Amino acid sequence: MTDFDNVQDEDAKLCPFFQQQKEECYKFFDEWTDPEQTDFIQSCLAKMSHHQHSQINTYxxxxxxxxxxxxxxxxxxxxxxxxxxSYLDVGSLRCAELVCREWYRVITDGMLWKKLIERKVKAYPIFAGLAKRRGWIRYLFKPAPGEQHPNHLFYRRLFPKIVRDIENTERNWRGGRHNLQRINCSSESSRGVYCSQYDDQKIVSGLRDNTIKIWDRNTLECTNVLTGHTGSVLCLQFDDKVIVSGSSDATVRVWNVEGGQPVNTLIHHCEAVLHLRFNNGLMVTCSKDRSIAVWEMVSPSDITLKRVLVGHRAAVNVVDFDEKYIVSASGDRTIKIWNTSDCDFVRTLIGHKRGIACLQYKGNLIVSGSSDNTIRLWDIESGTSLRVLEGHEELVRCIRFDHKRIVSGAYDGKIKVWDLVAALDPRKPDSSLCLQTLSKHTGRVFRLQFDEFQIVSSSHDDTILIWDFLGPDDAS
Structure with missing residues (x-):
């Protein structure tokens, strides 16, 4: 019995006619419309004391x-x-399972842990990468014809394993623990691997012996050699259709990614093509001749010169771009910003004390490496130098970053891993920024690429190294 019921009983004792009056009120109340009933109750509440309000609220x-x-x-x-x-986060979904049997049944029948994992695979590269690396991608989304996915408990048990994998991978990055694989690219005429790029199936490398070699990711065996350049292959990029390469022979060549057949040769620069980038029908190349060429790519065989950008006073060593800006860096110690749409010049960033060898641009951030042995972080809109990272002993030749870390390679043969989040916080001391130094190359590091789990680097020592931070599968 509630306190409210006790009050009613007491009122009935005090007034002999209370029950009769209450029944009569019920008859009137039942004949009223909803708005009239609400108005009556509100009027009654207005006449009651705070103590009575509290009792009614409890009821x-x-x-x-x-x-x-x-x-x-x-x-x-x-x-x-x-x-x-299905909109619940991990912790809330765990709690929801414990509410009652019916909630647990809804979660089980709805395969909500499976759906949670699928959402994270779509949203986060580390989940997508793990799905492929560990093989459980085959248990997500629509099953293959003739196959059936596991039951709810499989996904409920899988999720903690995924979390452990992610946590272990981060600890390995910070602790420098990795498995190392090595590809030996040496040949009679080979004297260095200038550039490389990888995906899940292959590594494509550009060599000083004028060739492009393609390596199988699983066997690490060479599957194809592309010949045609008459100088060292200094830069390359590939997608699912083409490989585009630049060489010290001053040409840009386009190859079919399936089979490696030559498709096109672009002759414009009068000296070595030092770097190139292409995306969404646009390509930008830069050269020792101090110029930047902007190309329109209709198809692999239909590529036309759109604009030539001049302004640097020394070799242009690297370019990057998105739909807003083209960014270039040069031996003249400057970074220049250009509008992508009309190729108009925007601003120059000045800060490095010697020539700039590498950079990456993404969002509002530029990260550059220089022969002054430093790395600089820049705000592209304001042109402000946000931070200077020191630690390499020689020219910083290659650099990449994602949302968590910067990875740099230098002529000192070392690869350094930096905490990007800390580097963007001016309160963090310089001593906390470099997480690890990796020293397995015996020559200058020319190029590197990395993802959530690995670094792939190439060097003057004729090797490609694969640094894997994922660790063994947790089958428990």
């Missing part, structure tokens, strides 16, 4: 609660209950 609170998740399936709306719970 009403449980009446206002509804277990809508349990009620929806009873009305044939299981899918609505599943959709509501």
């Amino acid at each position: 009403l609170r449980p009446m206002l609660k509804r277990d809508f998740i349990s009620l929806l399936p009873k009305r044939g709306l299981d899918h609505v209950a599943e959709t509501i719970l």
